Amino acid sequence: xxxxxxxxxxxxxxxxxxxxxxxxxxxxxxxxxxxxxxxxxxxxxxxxxxxxxxxxxxxxxxxxxxxxxxxxxxxxxxxxxxxxxxxxxxxxxxxxxxxxxxxxxxxxxxxxxxxxxxxxxxxxxxxxxxxxxxxxxxxxxxxxxxxxxxxxxxxxxxxxxxxxxxxxxxxxxxxxxxxxxxxxxxxxxxxxxxxxxxxxxxxxxxxxxxxxxxxxxxxxxxxxxxxxxxxxxxxxxxxxxxxxxxxxxxxxxxxxxxxxxxxxxxxxxxxxxxxxxxxxxxxxxxxxxxxxxxxxxxxxxxxxxxxxxxxxxxxxxxxxxxxxxxxxxxxxxxxxxxxxxxxxxxxxxxxxxxxxxxxxxxxxxxxxxxxxxxxxxxxxxxxxxxxxxxxxxxxxxxxxxxxxxxxxxxxxxxxxxxxxxxxxxxxxxxxxxxxxxxxxxxxxxxxxxxxxxxxxxxxxxxxxxxxxxxxxxxxxx
Amino acid sequence: xxxxxxxxxxxxxxxxxxxxxxxxxxxxxxxxxxxxxxxxxxxxxxxxxxxxxxxxxxxxxxxxxxxxxxxxxxxxxxxxxxxxxxxxxxxxxxxxxxxxxxxxxxxxxxxxxxxxxxxxxxxxxxxxxxxxxxxxxxxxxxxxxxxxxxxxxxxxxxxxxxxxxxxxxxxxxxxxxxxxxxxxxxxxxxxxxxxxxxxxxxxxxxxxxxxxxxxxxxxxxxxxxxxxxxxxxxxxxxxxxxxxxxxxxxxxxxxxxxxxxxxxxxxxxxxxxxxxxxxxxxxxxxxxxxxxxxxxxxxxxxxxxxxxxxxxxxxxxxxxxxxxxxxxxxxxxxxxxxxxxxxxxxxxxxxxxxxxxxxxxxxxxxxxxxxxxxxxxxxxxxxxxxxxxxxxxxxxxxxxxxxxxxxxxxxxxxxxxxxxxxxxxxxxxxxxxxxxxxxxxxxxxxxxxxxxxxxxxxxxxxxxxxxxxxxxxxxxx
Numbered sequence: 001x002x003x004x005x006x007x008x009x010x011x012x013x014x015x016x017x018x019x020x021x022x023x024x025x026x027x028x029x030x031x032x033x034x035x036x037x038x039x040x041x042x043x044x045x046x047x048x049x050x051x052x053x054x055x056x057x058x059x060x061x062x063x064x065x066x067x068x069x070x071x072x073x074x075x076x077x078x079x080x081x082x083x084x085x086x087x088x089x090x091x092x093x094x095x096x097x098x099x100x101x102x103x104x105x106x107x108x109x110x111x112x113x114x115x116x117x118x119x120x121x122x123x124x125x126x127x128x129x130x131x132x133x134x135x136x137x138x139x140x141x142x143x144x145x146x147x148x149x150x151x152x153x154x155x156x157x158x159x160x161x162x163x164x165x166x167x168x169x170x171x172x173x174x175x176x177x178x179x180x181x182x183x184x185x186x187x188x189x190x191x192x193x194x195x196x197x198x199x200x201x202x203x204x205x206x207x208x209x210x211x212x213x214x215x216x217x218x219x220x221x222x223x224x225x226x227x228x229x230x231x232x233x234x235x236x237x238x239x240x241x242x243x244x245x246x247x248x249x250x251x252x253x254x255x256x257x258x259x260x261x262x263x264x265x266x267x268x269x270x271x272x273x274x275x276x277x278x279x280x281x282x283x284x285x286x287x288x289x290x291x292x293x294x295x296x297x298x299x300x301x302x303x304x305x306x307x308x309x310x311x312x313x314x315x316x317x318x319x320x321x322x323x324x325x326x327x328x329x330x331x332x333x334x335x336x337x338x339x340x341x342x343x344x345x346x347x348x349x350x351x352x353x354x355x356x357x358x359x360x361x362x363x364x365x366x367x368x369x370x371x372x373x374x375x376x377x378x379x380x381x382x383x384x385x386x387x388x389x390x391x392x393x394x395x396x397x398x399x400x401x402x403x404x405x406x407x408x409x410x411x412x413x414x415x416x417x418x419x420x421x422x423x424x425x426x427x428x429x430x431x432x433x434x435x436x437x438x439x440x441x442x443x444x445x446x447x448x449x450x451x452x453x454x455x456x457x458x459x460x461x462x463x464x465x466x467x468x469x470x471x472x473x474x475x476x477x
Numbered sequence: 478x479x480x481x482x483x484x485x486x487x488x489x490x491x492x493x494x495x496x497x498x499x500x501x502x503x504x505x506x507x508x509x510x511x512x513x514x515x516x517x518x519x520x521x522x523x524x525x526x527x528x529x530x531x532x533x534x535x536x537x538x539x540x541x542x543x544x545x546x547x548x549x550x551x552x553x554x555x556x557x558x559x560x561x562x563x564x565x566x567x568x569x570x571x572x573x574x575x576x577x578x579x580x581x582x583x584x585x586x587x588x589x590x591x592x593x594x595x596x597x598x599x600x601x602x603x604x605x606x607x608x609x610x611x612x613x614x615x616x617x618x619x620x621x622x623x624x625x626x627x628x629x630x631x632x633x634x635x636x637x638x639x640x641x642x643x644x645x646x647x648x649x650x651x652x653x654x655x656x657x658x659x660x661x662x663x664x665x666x667x668x669x670x671x672x673x674x675x676x677x678x679x680x681x682x683x684x685x686x687x688x689x690x691x692x693x694x695x696x697x698x699x700x701x702x703x704x705x706x707x708x709x710x711x712x713x714x715x716x717x718x719x720x721x722x723x724x725x726x727x728x729x730x731x732x733x734x735x736x737x738x739x740x741x742x743x744x745x746x747x748x749x750x751x752x753x754x755x756x757x758x759x760x761x762x763x764x765x766x767x768x769x770x771x772x773x774x775x776x777x778x779x780x781x782x783x784x785x786x787x788x789x790x791x792x793x794x795x796x797x798x799x800x801x802x803x804x805x806x807x808x809x810x811x812x813x814x815x816x817x818x819x820x821x822x823x824x825x826x827x828x829x830x831x832x833x834x835x836x837x838x839x840x841x842x843x844x845x846x847x848x849x850x851x852x853x854x855x856x857x858x859x860x861x862x863x864x865x866x867x868x869x870x871x872x873x874x875x876x877x878x879x880x881x882x883x884x885x886x887x888x889x890x891x892x893x894x895x896x897x898x899x900x901x902x903x904x905x906x907x908x909x910x911x912x913x914x915x916x917x918x919x920x921x922x923x924x925x926x927x928x929x930x931x932x933x934x935x936x937x938x939x940x941x942x943x944x945x946x947x948x949x950x951x952x953x954x
Binding site: 027029030031034035036037038039041042043045046062063064065066067068069070071074087088089090091092093094095096097103104106113116117120121126132136137139141142143152153155326 | 519545619620
């Protein structure tokens with residue numbers, strides 16, 4: 001029940017866990033570090049998948065499926081990749097009752113197994129570009145886990161593309177970053193910053209990593225998706241070459257990009273409140289709930305009236321009619337708020353008499369009384385308003401908590417105080433980046449596109465040397 | 478290219494592998510026993526998933542996701558279950574660089590992990606029924622593998638439901654068997670027999686296993702889906718009880734049911750021919766392909782005319798316009814036959830002059846010339862005809878190759894000769910079943926519903942004792 005959610009002001013982490021567990025989005029599983037995604041959480045993932053999958057297909061990608069198990073030796077073929085991922089791997093040493101000749105790791109990501117196949121499939125420039133995505137589970141052994149945000153096993157999609165030129169691969173990398181930005185902003189109603197990662201935050205094996213970064217309600221950053229330009233690293237590791245249009249044998253250029261069930265954590269943390277989940281209408285499995293309010297002497301009439309209103313809602317609005325007799329209207333209000341249904345339609349005897357209904361917004365609590373014949377159009381409009389206003393509210397919050405700073409003491413005060421995003425000049429030196437992390441626990445979340453131009457003439461916030469970048473710093477999930 | 482497919486008459490197994498590889502449905506992966514599902518194969522799986530998922534939701538089920546890794550001790554809680562599955566498990570002994578305290582197995586099926594969660598979620602009859610499905614990968618270590626039909630890792634869905642009574646669980650078991658039958662017959666165009674499995678062919682841990690069984694073109698049987706009544710076996714193993722409406726504490730009743738990427742193998746083997754894949758229109762990722770035929774001097778006009786016809790096809794028909802200049806029409810015909818597109822639309826200069834187009838059925842090769850304005854409606858009708866006629870053809874083939882036999886010598890002659898389904902009386906004794914298997918390699922595929930009634934007065938084909946069942950015997954995949 002809603003009343004038992006820890007308020008955000010009291011303990012933000014507890015609040016988050018309360019929502020996940022009490023709204024039955026996920027549960028702890030008996031295997032340390034893993035979770036069960038319960039039907040209400042999975043329904044959110046299904047809607048995310050469906051929107052993203054359509055966007056991937058519109059941009060020419062096809063889905064495929066590659067094996068879960070990868071020979072340990074494959075990881076070792078790309079030096080940075082093995083260094084980054086080997087320590088996080090789960091290792092299968094026995095199969096079918098026998099010890100295996102070579103241990104197999106459960107995929108932490110699939111570059112190596114996929115590029116071993118691309119070697120078979122790519123011979124000529126005519127085979128390129130190869131634009132493949134997979135929806136899959138992956139496993140990264142984690143010491144400190146948190147439901148949805150960081151679990152040993154998670155669900156994700158990973159795109160792996162092969163191209164004839166660096167330029168084309170770079171375009172693809174940015175195209176998919178843009179797909180992620182659009183998805184985050186238009187579906188999840190979460191404004192995101194886009195840009196490159198610094199060397200220390202790059203994907204193991206990438207030339208460049210780009211990310212979308214969101215701000216949560218506790219002002220911490222959350223990396224919500226990444227897109228990597230891999231250069232020829234994996235093509236060289238797996239010797240994947242193609243004959244170019246002019247007959248040369250060249251190594252293939254690569255990208256990879258992914259988002260995961262972590263997005264569900266981002267969704268919760270960006271919009272929800274002390275009464276429970278708040279879900280943007282486009283991703284809400286149920287968009288509206290009708291709660292009839294009656295006594296024994298007017299039950300039949302109210303139910304009939306409410307059913308008539310329900311019948312007028314178009315199929316495009318995902319609506320539930322809650323006529324369960326075991327629970328009171330008050331209990332239902334709290335329950336549907338807890339699970340984040342965007343619009344509640346209350347219909348009581350007075351509404352029946354006056355030929356009206358009461359619409360209640362989940363995000364603001366605002367109530368409107370509308371005539372029965374206007375319910376359908378008003379609910380439709382309200383869903384759009386809520387979608388837009390969740391985004392605007394999140395954006396205003398982020399902007400309020402984003403600070404351009406050029407004094408290191410002030411930066412430390414902000415990051416060790418209320419937090420938020422700090423925009424500051426940086427000279428590109430990893431030593432300074434490390435010092436900031438030590439002093440404030442903040443990392444560079446993103447080097448925004450075109451930031452180098454804006455850095456000219458400025459001094460690095462930590463070293464005082466000429467700045468090369470304007471970077472965004474924050475503590476992060 | 479189509480010409481290099483081994484004919485079925487020469488080597489049925491080679492024919493199958495040729496189609497899988499040459500139509501690029503799947504490929505061998507570097508990890509023994511596993512495969513890569515390539516985009517063309519995965520597109521079939523996506524269409525199957527989408528149809529099945531809708532049927533599961535219509536029958537009240539919700540999707541969820543449970544962890545990949547299961548503590549080894551969980552399997553051991555159900556005696557038959559561990560005996561059946563432990564020998565097939567892949568075992569994770571190390572994670573995050575350390576040896577694990579308890580080895581984890583990769584799920585071969587998820588009853589144990591799911592019932593460990595149901596214990597947390599089920600307290601009262603109000604929590605029942607619990608109707609959950611998951612789409613996931615599973616792993617069963619196999620010595621002899623075959624693309625799609627039997628691989629160490631495969632994709633599937635597994636439904637796991639919990640009920641307050643045996644009767645309700647039995648109803649659910651049969652409801653889902655019926656969903657599978659409808660899917661096989663209405664979407665895959667494959668007629669199936671339904672019924673129970675004998676003791677020796679049951680799921681490890683089930684009270685009763687029911688299956689849908691199909692006949693392939695080599696007259697062998699293929700188990701295409703199973704639905705299990707699990708009784709209280711898993712509820713007892715994991716101590717899952719509920720308070721009934723009248724206040725008693727009782728163990729919960731269970732079912733589980735699943736179909737897998739094996740269905741893709743069934744689809745191929747049921748309908749395809751020596752030119753490649755034949756796909757029923759409802760599952761075909763591409764339902765129609767337009768191949769324009771032109772020379773340099775009429776190219777622009779033919780392409781424009783063909784594009785006009787394409788423009789008149791409704792969006793509901795999944796159509797590709799193949800105007801690739803690098804390949805000849807003949808090459809394209811063979812290629813689109815290889816991948817199994819149900820209808821080819823040929824449009825050449827003569828067709829343009831006469832205001833017509835030529836429709837070619839993939840399944841029969843039959844050509845029809847139709848007026849341009851009728852192409853849209855004719856293609857739509859043809860897709861329905863093909864869907865129906867693939868089913869009728871497969872059914873006629875199965876019926877022709879199904880023999881009611883009551884003499885053991887004749888049974889052996891049939892099963893060791895051309896094969897097919899043999900319907901014969903059986904006394905229910907596993908010893909006789911084992912002898913038949915030894916003599917013919919055939920197993921009981923199914924004990925059809927109501928078969929016991931028809932057995933009365935008959936004698937067992939192998940022992941001569943009074944028969945208890947009329948069983949269907951066949952060699953199987």
